[in-house]
Amino acid sequence: xxxxxxxxLAQMLFVLxxxxxxxxxxxxxxxxxxxxxxxxxxxxxxxxxEAIRKDFGFDRPLPVQYAIMMEKLFVSRDLTSFVNxxxxxxxxxxxxxxxxxxxxxxxxxxxxxxxxxxxxxxAMTRDTIxxxxxxxxxxxxxxxxxxxxxxxxxxxxQSRFHDTFLFSWVPGLGYKPFFDGPWLWFKTLVIPWFxxxxxxxxxxGRVLRANxxxxxxxxYIRTARAKGLSPSRVMIRHALRMSLIPFVTMFGMDFxxxxxxxxxxxxxxxxxxxxxxxxxxxxxxxDLPMILATVMYASFFVVVTNALVDxxxxxxxxxVRGN
Amino acid sequence: xxxxxxxxxxxxxxxDAAAIPARPSQSPWRxxxxxxxRDKAAIGAFVVLVLIVAACLAAPIYANDLARTDPFRSTLSxxxxxxxxxxxxxxxxxxxxxxxxxxxxxxxHWQYMLGAxxxxxxxxxxxxxxGRNSLLIATAATLICLVLAAAIGTIAGFxxxxxxxxxxxxxxxxxxxxxxxxxxxxxxxxxxxxxxxGPFRIxxxxxxxxxxxxxxxxxxxxxxxxxxxxxxxxxxxxVLAAKGLGIPRWRILLKDILPNVTTTLIVYIPIMMAxxxxxxxxxxxxxxxxxxPDASWGTIIQxxxxxxxxxxMVALAPxxxxxxxxxxxxxxxxxxxxxxxxxxxxx
Numbered sequence: 162x163x164x165x166x167x168x169x170l171a172q173m174l175f176v177l178x179x180x181x182x183x184x185x186x187x188x189x190x191x192x193x194x195x196x197x198x199x200x201x202x203x204x205x206x207x208x209x210x211e212a213i214r215k216d217f218g219f220d221r222p223l224p225v226q227y228a229i230m231m232e233k234l235f236v237s238r239d240l241t242s243f244v245n246x247x248x249x250x251x252x253x254x255x256x257x258x259x260x261x262x263x264x265x266x267x268x269x270x271x272x273x274x275x276x277x278x279x280x281x282x283x284a285m286t287r288d289t290i291x292x293x294x295x296x297x298x299x300x301x302x303x304x305x306x307x308x309x310x311x312x313x314x315x316x317x318x319q320s321r322f323h324d325t326f327l328f329s330w331v332p333g334l335g336y337k338p339f340f341d342g343p344w345l346w347f348k349t350l351v352i353p354w355f356x357x358x359x360x361x362x363x364x365x366g367r368v369l370r371a372n373x374x375x376x377x378x379x380x381y382i383r384t385a386r387a388k389g390l391s392p393s394r395v396m397i398r399h400a401l402r403m404s405l406i407p408f409v410t411m412f413g414m415d416f417x418x419x420x421x422x423x424x425x426x427x428x429x430x431x432x433x434x435x436x437x438x439x440x441x442x443x444x445x446x447x448d449l450p451m452i453l454a455t456v457m458y459a460s461f462f463v464v465v466t467n468a469l470v471d472x473x474x475x476x477x478x479x480x481v482r483g484n
Numbered sequence: 485x486x487x488x489x490x491x492x493x494x495x496x497x498x499x500d501a502a503a504i505p506a507r508p509s510q511s512p513w514r515x516x517x518x519x520x521x522r523d524k525a526a527i528g529a530f531v532v533l534v535l536i537v538a539a540c541l542a543a544p545i546y547a548n549d550l551a552r553t554d555p556f557r558s559t560l561s562x563x564x565x566x567x568x569x570x571x572x573x574x575x576x577x578x579x580x581x582x583x584x585x586x587x588x589x590x591x592x593h594w595q596y597m598l599g600a601x602x603x604x605x606x607x608x609x610x611x612x613x614x615g616r617n618s619l620l621i622a623t624a625a626t627l628i629c630l631v632l633a634a635a636i637g638t639i640a641g642f643x644x645x646x647x648x649x650x651x652x653x654x655x656x657x658x659x660x661x662x663x664x665x666x667x668x669x670x671x672x673x674x675x676x677x678x679x680x681x682g683p684f685r686i687x688x689x690x691x692x693x694x695x696x697x698x699x700x701x702x703x704x705x706x707x708x709x710x711x712x713x714x715x716x717x718x719x720x721x722x723v724l725a726a727k728g729l730g731i732p733r734w735r736i737l738l739k740d741i742l743p744n745v746t747t748t749l750i751v752y753i754p755i756m757m758a759x760x761x762x763x764x765x766x767x768x769x770x771x772x773x774x775x776x777p778d779a780s781w782g783t784i785i786q787x788x789x790x791x792x793x794x795x796x797m798v799a800l801a802p803x804x805x806x807x808x809x810x811x812x813x814x815x816x817x818x819x820x821x822x823x824x825x826x827x828x829x830x831x
Contacts, residue, residue, distance in 0.1 A: 172656070175653065175656075176656055176657055176660045179653065179654075179656070179657030180657055180660060180661055183657060183658075183661070184669060187669050187670060187673055188669065188672075188673060191673050191677065194676065194677045199676075300811060300814055300815065301807070301811060303810075303814060304758070304762075304806075304807050304810040304811040304814055305803075305806075305807055305810075306762050306765050306766060306769075306782075306785075306803065306806055306807075307766075308766060308769050308785070309765075309785055309799070309803035309806065309807075312785070312788075312789065312792055312799055312803075313800070313803070315792065316792055316793065316796050316799075319793070320792070320793040418662050418663075421662040421665065423662055423663070423664055425664055425770075426664075426766055426769070426770075429770070440665070440668060441770060444668055444672060444770070444772065445771070447672065447676065449672075452668070452669070452672065455665075456665045456668070456669055459662060459665055460660065460661055460662060460665060463660055463661075463662055464660045467660065
């Protein structure tokens with residue numbers, strides 16, 4: 162078991178190195194443009210560009226450039242933006258992180274509860290009109306672009322029905338910190354949570370239903386039913402337990418990816434200044450140091466989360482330990 | 485079950501298949517086709533897709549002959565006649581200070597059927613032209629993705645050893661890289677640089693850029709299952725038999741492995757198309773996909789963002805188009821998977 166965990170950690174370190182090298186190569190080793198000018202941003206003075214070239218070592222070999230960049234990002238953490246002159250980028254990312262976490266945590270709760278409800282209900286009413294209706298709804302959820310759903314909900318809750326009792330409670334767009342008032346924080350995030358969760362309720366609900374239906378063919382389910390257990394007990398204690406295993410793997414991956422930037426579209430539509438929106442604005446300004454910081458920190462978060470989920474697996478499930 | 489179907493398929497697609505007359509019931513392709521033909525949901529989805537593609541192909545006819553407008557030129561001062569009434573395309577704003585202008589709303593006539601965007605361009609016509617780009621990008625990106633994934637997955641799975649090591653590690657890194665961040669990184673670099681491929685200049689407005697970006701980012705999602713399939717095929721009896729007969733490796737690869745990988749790939753086509761359409765719209769919405777004055781469903785949603793509360797149709801219409809297309813593709817994807825992959829029949 163210890164060996165398996167160490168192996169997974171080594172793999173994690175390798176992927177971390179790979180991603181940082183890949184990002185570095187994409188930004189600074191693509192032919193056709195000057196990396197120093199790229200960092201300096203649009204319409205930079207020639208002296209600035211030259212200073213950057215010296216400071217970042219762009220006149221030295223690639224591995225040295227890579228080492229300098231990593232040092233600035235992770236060791237001294239003093240990489241500054243040149244578009245927003247002198248702004249240190251790493252603290253910006255740290256400040257945005259809680260907002261993204263608030264968004265993704267809430268959505269995750271919603272989507273786990275929602276998809277288990279959808280999956281179990283559909284599997285129990287298999288091939289009836291309820292099952293079919295739920296699966297069609299789930300498929301629609303999967304087919305909607307998340308930013309469009311967000312705009313649709315904005316249109317309904319901020320404009321068209323904002324004056325009715327249905328949505329008069331919805332505060333204006335933007336993030337309100339938790340410690341300034343948990344209730345307001347909750348109200349601003351309810352609709353973004355739902356927006357982000359809709360897609361995943363669809364995906365997970367469908368997967369869970371398929372798994373449950375498959376599990377129902379297993380011998381031990383027949384045994385449980387033959388023993389005279391009630392259908393709900395068979396479902397929850399026997400079938401659901403088994404079907405949740407792939408569910409957990411998927412959840413680990415998706416949660417990491419969302420915190421690592423996939424929540425970007427939701428953040429942009431609802432004006433939440435999380436890591437995703439930070440990346441988006443840096444992208445519009447061509448603020449390369451900022452993008453570098455958000456991309457690196459976000460992908461590192463994803464990799465570490467995935468590794469943690471896998472290690473948790475090794476601890477929980479004895480079958481994984483063998484290989 | 486799929487392993488039992490595999491050798492039959494080999495004779496079906498193999499070079500000397502003519503020598504063995506295949507019974508119709510034995511070919512997995514015909515079997516899949518027969519199941520699909522009976523699947524009402526699949527037929528419905530297919531009809532919807534054909535209608536959408538046909539409508540988008542007819543975009544110039546619609547723009548020139550029915551709406552009589554140029555959807556790529558801004559018309560801020562024009563006016564049109566509807567039911568004998570003359571209406572300005574950019575109407576004076578009735579909200580706020582009344583200083584700005586609001587584009588005309590849906591007229592439900594041929595001209596400006598869905599209204600205009602903030603440059604006075606016909607949304608319905610742009611929707612059709614945009615659909616062309618969205619569908620084109622999604623299709624081309626799907627092809628690139630499948631070809632790359634098939635090549636990488638097959639080579640890694642078939643040759644094993646250090647080749648597999650290197651390719652698998654590369655896939656692992658790409659897999660862990662959040663797709664939107666990868667897409668943003670790639671687009672920033674590609675959109676700000678000019679590329680020369682031979683004599684062809686690829687500028688920032690080229691459709692090739694979103695195609696390549698979207699084509700690359702999902703490669704690991706397909707290459708991994710392909711590699712797994714090839715690994716299991718490599719140890720299957722018919723490949724071992726072929727090896728035992730002394731058939732060269734490249735021939736085994738081309739004649740025995742690749743035809744079997746196509747099943748895996750075909751199942752992914754509709755799902756990837758759906759995913760790529762959504763991705764394209766997201767990238768265009770973030771202004772790193774299709775560049776103006778070109779349109780795609782994503783760019784029209786972005787155009788409509790500023791008009792969301794006054795003229796919601798600009799953002800609603802392309803979204804509905806996306807949902808319809810993606811929904812049809814997903815339904816088709818489910819049916820194709822059920823038809824082609826016999827394992828799922830257990831359910």
